[in-house]
Each structure stands twice: as C-alpha cells, then as structure tokens.
Amino acid sequence: LSRIGDELYLEPTESGLSLRAVNSSRSAFASFLFAPLFFQLYEPGIAGPDTELFRCKVHMKSFLGVFRSLPSLEKSVGKCLILLKPRASRLVLQLHCKYGVTKTHNLAFQECERLQAVFDTQSCTSRLCAPARVLAEAVVHFPLTLAEVTLGTGPGGKISLQNYVEEAGESCRPSKTMVTQLWLAEDEFQSVAVAPGSHITFCLKEFRGLLSFAEASNLPLTIHFDEPGRPVVFTLDDSVLEVHLVLATLSDLESDAQSTLTNGVSHLPAPSDDFADDLESYMAAMETSEGGSGGPPSPTFSLHTPQPAESDPEEEEEEEEGAVPGTPPHKKFRSLFFGSVMTPGRPGPATTQEVLAEDSDGEC
Amino acid sequence: MRFRAKIVDLACLNHFSRIINTIAKLAKTCILRLTVCKLYFILSDKVANGGASMWCELCQGNFFDEFQMEGVAAEHNEIYLELVPENLSRALKTAQNAKAVKIKLTNKHCPCLRVAVELPSLSSSSRIVTHDIPVGVIPRRMWNDFREPSVPDFDVSIYLPVLKTMKNVVERMKNLSNFIVIEANLSGEMNLKIETDLVSVTTHFKDLGNPPWASEDGCQSSAQGRDLESMVEVCIDIKKLQQLLAGQQVNPTKALCNIVRKRIVHFILLHEEVSLQYFIPAVA
Numbered sequence: 001l002s003r004i005g006d007e008l009y010l011e012p013t014e015s016g017l018s019l020r021a022v023n024s025s026r027s028a029f030a031s032f033l034f035a036p037l038f039f040q041l042y043e044p045g046i047a048g049p050d051t052e053l054f055r056c057k058v059h060m061k062s063f064l065g066v067f068r069s070l071p072s073l074e075k076s077v078g079k080c081l082i083l084l085k086p087r088a089s090r091l092v093l094q095l096h097c098k099y100g101v102t103k104t105h106n107l108a109f110q111e112c113e114r115l116q117a118v119f120d121t122q123s124c125t126s127r128l129c130a131p132a133r134v135l136a137e138a139v140v141h142f143p144l145t146l147a148e149v150t151l152g153t154g155p156g157g158k159i160s161l162q163n164y165v166e167e168a169g170e171s172c173r174p175s176k177t178m179v180t181q182l183w184l185a186e187d188e189f190q191s192v193a194v195a196p197g198s199h200i201t202f203c204l205k206e207f208r209g210l211l212s213f214a215e216a217s218n219l220p221l222t223i224h225f226d227e228p229g230r231p232v233v234f235t236l237d238d239s240v241l242e243v244h245l246v247l248a249t250l251s252d253l254e255s256d257a258q259s260t261l262t263n264g265v266s267h268l269p270a271p272s273d274d275f276a277d278d279l280e281s282y283m284a285a286m287e288t289s290e291g292g293s294g295g296p297p298s299p300t301f302s303l304h305t306p307q308p309a310e311s312d313p314e315e316e317e318e319e320e321e322g323a324v325p326g327t328p329p330h331k332k333f334r335s336l337f338f339g340s341v342m343t344p345g346r347p348g349p350a351t352t353q354e355v356l357a358e359d360s361d362g363e364c
Numbered sequence: 365m366r367f368r369a370k371i372v373d374l375a376c377l378n379h380f381s382r383i384i385n386t387i388a389k390l391a392k393t394c395i396l397r398l399t400v401c402k403l404y405f406i407l408s409d410k411v412a413n414g415g416a417s418m419w420c421e422l423c424q425g426n427f428f429d430e431f432q433m434e435g436v437a438a439e440h441n442e443i444y445l446e447l448v449p450e451n452l453s454r455a456l457k458t459a460q461n462a463k464a465v466k467i468k469l470t471n472k473h474c475p476c477l478r479v480a481v482e483l484p485s486l487s488s489s490s491r492i493v494t495h496d497i498p499v500g501v502i503p504r505r506m507w508n509d510f511r512e513p514s515v516p517d518f519d520v521s522i523y524l525p526v527l528k529t530m531k532n533v534v535e536r537m538k539n540l541s542n543f544i545v546i547e548a549n550l551s552g553e554m555n556l557k558i559e560t561d562l563v564s565v566t567t568h569f570k571d572l573g574n575p576p577w578a579s580e581d582g583c584q585s586s587a588q589g590r591d592l593e594s595m596v597e598v599c600i601d602i603k604k605l606q607q608l609l610a611g612q613q614v615n616p617t618k619a620l621c622n623i624v625r626k627r628i629v630h631f632i633l634l635h636e637e638v639s640l641q642y643f644i645p646a647v648a
Contacts, residue, residue, distance in 0.1 A: 180495045184491060
C-alpha cells in the first residue's frame with residue numbers, strides 16, 4: 001500500500017477491516033480487506049441509525065514505522081492491538097511483546113470520506129489468472145525504472161507483455177529506446193478468458209508492489225481488464241483476505257502511436273519466425289544519398305604519437321610481421337601474448353591493417 | 365547485409381554477458397564491428413567521451429554456436445553498428461538460465477539488433493523474450509573513423525598491480541580528487557598519486573615487472589638507454605580510471621599499461637578469449 005500512496009485509509013466494516021490507499025493522481029487504488037476471522041478479536045464498533053462506522057486516515061510512514069523490522073517483530077511480538085479512539089483523535093497500535101514489554105504507539109489521524117474506486121470486475125470482458133510466480137518471472141525482464149507496460153493477446157492464445165514506448169508512428173525512433181517483449185503460453189495461466197486482440201497499458205511500478213505481496217503469500221493473481229482507458233483490476237483472494245488493485249490504463253486516444261505497436265503485437269507471427277530483412281535496401285538508400293565515396297579520413301586516435309618514419313607505403317602492403325620496420329608493434333605485441341591464438345596476416349580486408357596511414361593522403 | 369548468431373552454451377553466454385557488462389561501464393554508446401571471425405567494440409576518442417577510447421576484440425568462435433555474417437558488400441565483408449551497450453547488457457541480464465539466445469539484425473521500423481531469449485518454462489512451450497535494441501548502421505565511408513589504434517610510442521610499459529587492489533585504492537582516491545597521477549618506471553615500480561589543497565596521498569606498488577617489448581623494430585630503442593629508475597608520469601581523470609577498473613568482472617590473464625609522459629596512458633587487458641585496450645588521455 002505504501003507503494004501507492006502516502007496515506008493509509010482505515011475503514012472498519014461489518015465484513016472486516018479494510019485498508020486502502022490511493023495515489024496522488026488518482027490513477028491507482030488498492031484495498032486489502034481482512035475478514036473478521038483474520039483477527040483474534042474484531043469489533044468494528046457500533047453504527048447508529050445516522051452515523052456510519054468510524055473511518056480515518058493516517059500517515060503511511062507513521063503506520064509503517066510501528067512495524068519497521070519484520071524479523072524482529074516476529075520474534076518478540078506476541079499480540080498486536082489496533083484501537084481507534086475517535087474522541088481522543090488517536091489510532092492506538094499496541095504491541096504486546098515478550099518479557100511483559102508493551103509498546104504503545106499513538107498515531108494522529110484525520111477523518112475522511114469513504115475512499116472507493118469505481119470498478120466492477122464482473123463487467124470486464126477479459127480475465128487472466130496466473131500463479132504470482134509466473135508473473136513475477138515475467139516482469140523481471142523489464143527494468144525497474146520502466147513506467148508503463150502493455151499487456152496484450154497474440155496469436156495462438158499467447159499473452160504478451162511489452163514495455164510501452166511513446167513513439168510518433170512507424171518512423172524511426174529518435175529516442176533509442178529498447179523494446180522488450182515477452183510471450184507467455186496460455187498453459188502458464190490457470191485460466192484465460194480474453195477477448196482476442198485486446199490490450200491494455202498500465203503502470204508497472206504500482207503493479208510490482210502487489211506482485212511481491214502475491215508472491216510472498218503464494219496466491220494466484222487474477223487480472224480483469226476491458227478496453228484501453230477502462231481500469232484494470234488485479235485481485236488476490238483467500239479465505240480471510242480480499243485484495244484489489246485498480247490501475248488506470250492508457251486510452252487508445254492517448255496511445256494512438258501505441259496502437260501501431262500493439263497492432264504489430266497482435267499480428268506478430270510466433271516469435272521464432274523470421275522477419276523481412278530490409279537492410280540491403282536501407283544500406284543502398286544510405287550510400288546513394290551521400291556524395292562520392294571515400295572522403296579524406298578524419299584523424300583518428302590522433303593523440304598517439306606517430307610511428308617512426310619507416311612507415312614506407314610499400315612496406316605497409318606486406319602483411320608480414322617480424323622484422324619488417326614500420327609494422328605496427330601492436331601486431332607484434334599480439335604474437336607475443338597470444339601466441340598461436342593470433343596468427344600474423346589475420347584474415348580481413350587490407351584496409352583495416354593500415355593503421356599507420358594517418359599521414360598519407362587520399363585514403364580510400 | 366545480414367547478421368544472425370546463436371549462443372546455446374550457458375558458460376559462453378555468461379562469459380559474453382560479462383564482457384558486455386564491462387563494455388557498458390566504459391561507454392555509453394559505442395561501435396560494434398562484425399567480421400566473419402570477430403566482434404569488436406570500439407569507442408573512438410571524440411570529445412564527448414572525454415577523449416578516452418577503447419578497442420575490444422573477441423573471436424566469435426569462442427562464444428557463438430552459430431554465426432552468420434554478410435557485410436555490406438563482398439569486398440567489404442563487415443558490418444559497423446552504433447549501439448548503446450547498456451541495452452545489450454540489460455537484454456542478456458535476465459538470460460542467465462536460457463536455453464538459447466539468438467541475435468539478429470533486423471529492420472522492421474528501423475535497424476535493430478533483436479535479441480531473442482528462449483527461457484525454460486513449466487508449460488509445453490518455452491517462454492520467449494525479445495529485446496529490440498535500436499542500432500545505427502555506420503555507412504562504409506565512415507569506417508575509417510574506427511580504425512584500430514596503434515600502440516603509442518610509450519616511455520614506460522609496466523604490468524598493473526592486482527586489479528582489485530588497484531580498484532580499491534582508486535575508488536578511495538576518487539572521493540578526494542578528480543585527477544590522479546599514474547607514474548611508473550622500468551624497474552617495476554608504480555605510484556598512484558593524488559594531490560589537493562588539503563591532502564596528498566600516494567600508493568606505491570613495486571615488483572610489478574615490465575613487459576618485454578621486442579626491440580628489433582627499433583621503435584622502442586629510445587627506452588633502452590634511459591635510467592631504469594626514473595619515473596614517467598601522466599595525470600588523468602580519475603573517473604575514467606575508476607570506470608575501467610570497476611568494469612572488470614573477471615581477473616585478466618595479463619594486465620599492463622603503456623605510459624606516454626604527460627600525454628596518454630594505454631591500458632591493455634588480456635583474457636583468454638577477449639582483449640581490451642583502453643586509452644585515457646592526459647588532462648590538459
């Protein structure tokens with residue numbers, strides 16, 4: 001929850017304690033509902049005819065600070081009491097530890113409105129369910145700094161994940177962004193019910209938080225999505241816990257360029273197939289658009305002191321090493337250290353061996 | 365112009381990844397030159413690099429199970445690509461238990477090096493991750509910019525101390541100064557020195573040994589008559605040196621440097637299957 005927002009909303013309900021968070025741009029919402037059975041004791045309070053059950057929000061950091069070091073908590077804490085005292089304006093967190101030690105934390109809270117994102121998983125056209133491990137292994141290929149990822153469907157029922165790149169259509173990307181795409185087979189999922197050709201783009205950072213929780217608790221993750229622009233809902237379920245993460249997705253209007261890319265995704269042949277290599281025509285276009293061939297060489301590695309004047313052009317043509325004066329000592333060096341690995345006169349165009357040619361003109 | 369290659373052996377893949385990681389630490393952008401037998405990673409000494417340049421060479425046969433290259437033309441059977449090595453490093457990072465890695469030059473929207481990693485999965489088909497790394501194709505007329513550098517006419521050549529030790533020393537010195545002086549003599553002694561208004565620190569290394577450069581070509585005769593004890597020094601940007609040392613993930617078989625007094629230092633790091641040369645110019 002702390003990966004989403006800075007404030008923790010606590011909402012006791014009849015069906016359990018709900019902890020929620022929302023991000024500042026209101027594009028991500030998460031809620032964890034702990035059923036009464038999760039707790040040793042659960043008293044949500046009494047709601048009157050015109051008063052609702054009390055709810056509040058606290059600073060995320062203050063709340064987390066109480067549970068700072070999980071390993072030591074597990075060793076020393078026997079019980080934890082969470083008590084909401086509306087009249088004292090305090091949320092009390094009391095840790096009952098070993099040896100009769102009790103740590104009481106009083107957190108200031110603010111009253112708040114009900115925090116609820118509008119979503120309905122039933123109305124989503126597509127649904128995927130996978131073990132958290134599979135999804136965790138999938139996102140590991142994307143850099144931690146990656147903001148957005150596109151989840152799509154491909155031929156053969158495959159599901160793809162691709163980093164989202166803002167690009168201006170099909171022309172060459174001016175920003176040298178690497179595009180990473182991962183394909184998962186249908187049978188890696190526990191269930192797949194997706195509309196063909198569907199895709200959504202959402203923020204990976206917020207999803208990673210839920211994913212690590214899911215992995216740690218070994219629960220399968222369900223992804224409910226619809227058209228681009230409509231939120232994607234990630235859910236985790238177990239007998240005492242219900243988790244929802246709702247993320248906004250890029251609408252097709254904003255992702256016009258993206259749809260070019262994702263159309264590419266859905267029309268993509270199976271990944272191992274070949275793609276047309278248009279490099280010959282590309283190279284031809286490049287070469288003809290330049291002027292004549294072979295302009296004067298630009299000085300390269302000009303910081304090096306030139307070799308002694310024995311670099312007779314005639315002798316340079318010999319590819320022999322050894323006693324020939326003016327042969328780059330570099331090559332001689334290679335035979336010193338590489339021994340048989342490097343043979344003199346190694347294959348390759350002669351031009352690459354003329355490293356002493358800096359002083360000569362008209363190098364072609 | 366075509367290029368396709370495949371690595372199946374995990375040890376080769378790991379080794380190749382480590383080399384790419386080293387290159388990525390030294391250069392933000394560099395040239396990848398492909399020939400029938402070799403791969404070269406080249407950084408030429410433009411001002412943007414702070415004047416440092418790099419030449420790294422490896423034999424493809426030591427890494428790839430399949431390697432097919434067709435250059436721009438029959439008589440120029442090579443390909444020069446400009447790329448960001450960090451992209452390649454990232455693509456290979458999560459391929460550590462791959463079944464196979466294929467690299468191919470493609471041109472869907474623009475030239476890319478497509479790295480396709482086939483990963484094991486519990487399902488019937490493998491998981492495939494593809495990384496499209498944008499590359500720039502260098503036209504033939506510019507190939508001369510990336511010729512192999514020559515060994516400079518150095519004043520001293522000396523083996524380096526254990527790289528890990530040198531790296532630790534340089535890293536601590538980096539906190540104190542932006543420049544470092546490397547000095548060495550022909551008696552196997554090297555000093556690393558920094559000097560600021562507040563402090564000067566020198567670390568002395570001895571018994572390093574000086575590599576035997578063949579003298580029959582007459583180039584190094586000037587070194588012969590000189591006093592073996594006199595130190596030759598060069599002052600360089602400490603960050604460049606630290607990058608070089610930090611990027612070394614495996615201990616080289618041989619590591620040495622050639623110093624041209626007050627001009628440049630030329631590092632040569634040799635491993636069994638790859639050689640790396642790095643030139644750091646003196647600061648003005």
